[in-house]
Amino acid sequence: MSEEKVRILYVDDEVAYRRIFCRELGEDERFEIKTAEDGHDALRVLENFRAAIVLSDLSMPGMDGIALLQEIRQLYPEIFVLILTGVDSATEAVRAMKAGAYDYILKPFDLAMLQMQLDKILQHRRLLQGKDQSGNGEFHFENLVGQDPAMFELFECIRRVAPTCATVLIRGESGTGKELIASAIHARGDRANKPFISVNCAALTENLINDALFGHEKGAFTGADGLKIGFFECANGGTIFLDEIGDIPMQTQVALLRVLEMGTFQRVGGTDTIQVDSRIICATNKDLEVAIREKTFREDLYYRLNVITLTAPPLRERASDIPLLADYFLHKYSHENGKQITAINPIAQDLLKTYRWPGNVRELANAIERAVLFCHGQELLPEHFLPVIRLTTPALDLNLTLPSSSLPEIERHVIRQVLEAKHWNLTKAAEALSIARGTLYSKIKSYGIEKSS
Structure with missing residues (x-):
């Protein structure tokens, strides 16, 4: 028996974007897609087409994306809402997140980024339903x-x-x-x-x-x-x-x-x-x-x-579960503390995945809870975790100490320590960092990292 398709409603007053969305996602057998031209039209569609995910443009005539989001949160709280916004609408995007949007995507949207966001929502949705991707095993x-x-x-x-x-x-x-x-x-x-x-x-x-x-x-x-x-x-x-x-x-x-x-x-x-x-x-x-x-x-x-x-396996022996657990605790503690934190920054995710967690799942839960309490934005950043976890990378057999600074400075610091640990062998350092050798070389040049004399 085939798995039931996930219903998606795409809301945009621009016909061209509606056509692009249907063309790019329409062949994905996981989804059943409908479109609406504005907020009022979207609410009419939702009466007979109970979508699991709504993607809505922010700026539309009549009922805009924020107003539609508020209506959906009131009428259909189980629906995940993604807001589409122009590059100059950062303030409005933040307002949408505070109003309950799951996340936002910049227009014109990148297909890979869009699919990544949809996959993230599907994973979260399966977690809430207690089903894995196959629909057979439970996670x-x-x-x-x-x-x-x-x-x-x-x-x-x-x-x-x-x-x-x-x-x-x-x-x-x-x-x-x-x-x-x-x-x-x-x-x-x-x-x-x-x-x-x-x-x-x-x-x-x-x-x-x-x-x-x-x-x-x-x-x-x-x-x-x-x-x-x-x-x-x-x-x-x-x-x-x-x-x-x-x-x-x-x-x-x-x-x-x-x-x-x-x-x-x-x-x-x-x-x-x-x-x-x-x-x-x-x-x-x-x-x-x-x-x-x-x-x-x-x-x-x-x-x-x-x-x-x-x-009960230790967390270091089931490291593939760390992102899943982190997302679970993020939503749990965000909800309990009345916050709208919806994501963990990719660099912060890497920190969580590389740490050995001697205190196992309990330590991870405590770290996420503390990070949520100290976070004032919409995503958890590396600095929210650095006070409580001492990063160790088993593959490198060294301790990484990170500055409590900006994300570029943290990345620069990590790259330098990995390079020194690998004696400036770019191939081995790139492998340890899980990036291409060319990417590593570009970052070395960009950050002005030089070999210690």
Whole structure:
């Protein structure tokens, strides 16, 4: 079955531009295209032709592009609007962005630039719909985002594991989304309408963890003035997620082993046996096999937990997902903070893709959120990220330190450091920078970069 075409409405009072647009994009089988000659005509067309994307000229008689944009935002908030503007209309273009335009394109438009903008919108649209390009695999799976093969494999594992009652151990570095994986397993399983209780074991002291997990009886200790229900009872019938399971003390490991084997426990200070039906999902960033050898983790508990193991890949091993994640967090935090930031500057994108992200997805999310808060324009620039990320380029095996300055100065600085790292071998430097050798040579001349004596 063929994929449904994306509907595009092109609005322009100039017949020549309408014809050019239809000629250039009309053969693209992804799109179904209609045109309108002004804002009022566009609204009439939209009544029967619900477009996914509207491209509108800014300056038109009657209802202009800004007025049309405002009407569309009011009537059809799901539609992506691109504004077409002349080179002398920068102020109006910014006003359009603030009014809710997805982006703007200069007229006369460049076909490659137009297609790039449309592809960007389609990617964002698929992200919101939770579908990838093929329409088969998902790259927005519950609250997990990714299109790297490792993520597709993880999504498939979650689908298979979720309907079962098996205990699951999730392994991975800090910040890789282990709790999101646990939540997805719960949401896709038979217990989805029951409680999902998340416990950070590392945040609980040895004296408090048993009380937190299993509760206590009245009078169990000084200050225990009443009965307290623990996390396991709160999760009865649902799922309990024990994060950082490698940090729990031996005494708690014994109690947890009993829950796994018999489904029972006793509250602190109590003698009654409590029966509980909670699915247990655990996570750790520690090497449990080493912990077993060091006698800090019980081997019998390890084998009880290790029924099914899922691995959350570090972000550096799924670097192809960085632009997707960055765009996801950009729109999330822009919306939450009431801002109209719609893009990440290409040089800033390169910085994000080259950084190794030791804090993984959590660190990327924090970096995007901070950048959004400090951004006063319509796109995130390199300087919005430089205070919080220290750029490292594994392919070059060097640290790049960047000036907090203009984009040309940043580019000049990066090129100089790469050239020095490659001993001024232009071929190798161009390869590392992912540009043509001729382009690199032109930039060296343009920026006046000279070899250090």
